[in-house]
Amino acid sequence: NAGVTQTPKFRVLKTGQSMTLLCAQDMNHEYMYWYRQDPGMGLRLIHYSVGEGTTAKGEVPDGYNVSRLKKQNFLLGLESAAPSQTSVYFCASSYSNRVGDEQYFGPGTRLTVT
Amino acid sequence: AQSVAQPEDQVNVAEGNPLTVKCTYSVSGNPYLFWYVQYPNRGLQFLLKYITGDNLVKGSYGFEAEFNKSQTSFHLKKPSALVSDSALYFCAVRDIGGSQGNLIFGKGTKLSVKP
Numbered sequence: 001n002a003g004v005t006q007t008p009k010f011r012v013l014k015t016g017q018s019m020t021l022l023c024a025q026d027m028n029h030e031y032m033y034w035y036r037q038d039p040g041m042g043l044r045l046i047h048y049s050v051g052e053g054t055t056a057k058g059e060v061p062d063g064y065n066v067s068r069l070k071k072q073n074f075l076l077g078l079e080s081a082a083p084s085q086t087s088v089y090f091c092a093s094s095y096s097n098r099v100g101d102e103q104y105f106g107p108g109t110r111l112t113v114t
Numbered sequence: 115a116q117s118v119a120q121p122e123d124q125v126n127v128a129e130g131n132p133l134t135v136k137c138t139y140s141v142s143g144n145p146y147l148f149w150y151v152q153y154p155n156r157g158l159q160f161l162l163k164y165i166t167g168d169n170l171v172k173g174s175y176g177f178e179a180e181f182n183k184s185q186t187s188f189h190l191k192k193p194s195a196l197v198s199d200s201a202l203y204f205c206a207v208r209d210i211g212g213s214q215g216n217l218i219f220g221k222g223t224k225l226s227v228k229p
Contacts, residue, residue: 004157033216040123040221041221042204042219042220042221042222043158043204043219044219045216048216058216090157090158092157092158097215097216098215099146099165099208099210099215100146100163100165102148102160102163103158103160103217104160105150105157105158105159106157107155107156107157108155108156108157
């Protein structure tokens with residue numbers, strides 16, 4: 001049982017390049033989330049999904065797109081990377097959004113945009 | 115709107131001493147509160163949560179948290195700190211009534227435990 005995994009762990013992009021971050025979970029969770037973590041700003045929600053085939057915007061969605069074609073996978077895309085997107089990206093999942101359900105986090109992807 | 119605040123960017127404690135990491139919240143309705151820990155270069159790990167019931171909640175690794183409704187606080191505590199407790203700690207609140215009930219995280223508090 002691997003939990004939540006993220007690919008890749010590190011990536012360096014040049015401004016304007018595109019990339020996709022992959023998140024996979026093997027816990028049969030309905031809900032999945034993408035966060036970014038920046039120093040002094042905590043975690044901010046980018047996009048989330050409440051089930052296969054659904055996506056929704058979070059707090060900071062601009063510049064990102066997501067897809068949830070399979071229940072176990074949640075992809076985060078950057079179409080044209082900008083230096084402001086340099087951050088650590090975390091994926092998380094949860095069984096539901098019931099008040100007591102905790103989220104399970106992946107190990108993170110450190111992205112640098114030059 | 116729901117929110118949490120972690121008033122201290124960093125907390126320094128000597129090993130063996132008690133530690134407290136502070137969190138205050140602002141919610142409309144009942145608060146549903148969580149603590150997570152992030153060790154260096156790792157993802158967040160769930161520590162404990164308050165949903166209802168006893169005001170003192172016990173969690174992983176010997177941590178506990180005290181819910182105080184009158185002070186709107188949910189402080190994380192441990193009676194005797196270990197060097198291995200050094201990490202980044204996040205308080206979070208469930209956003210009831212908005213954004214599908216997602217979690218809203220505080221900015222984090224860095225805990226440093228010195229030998």
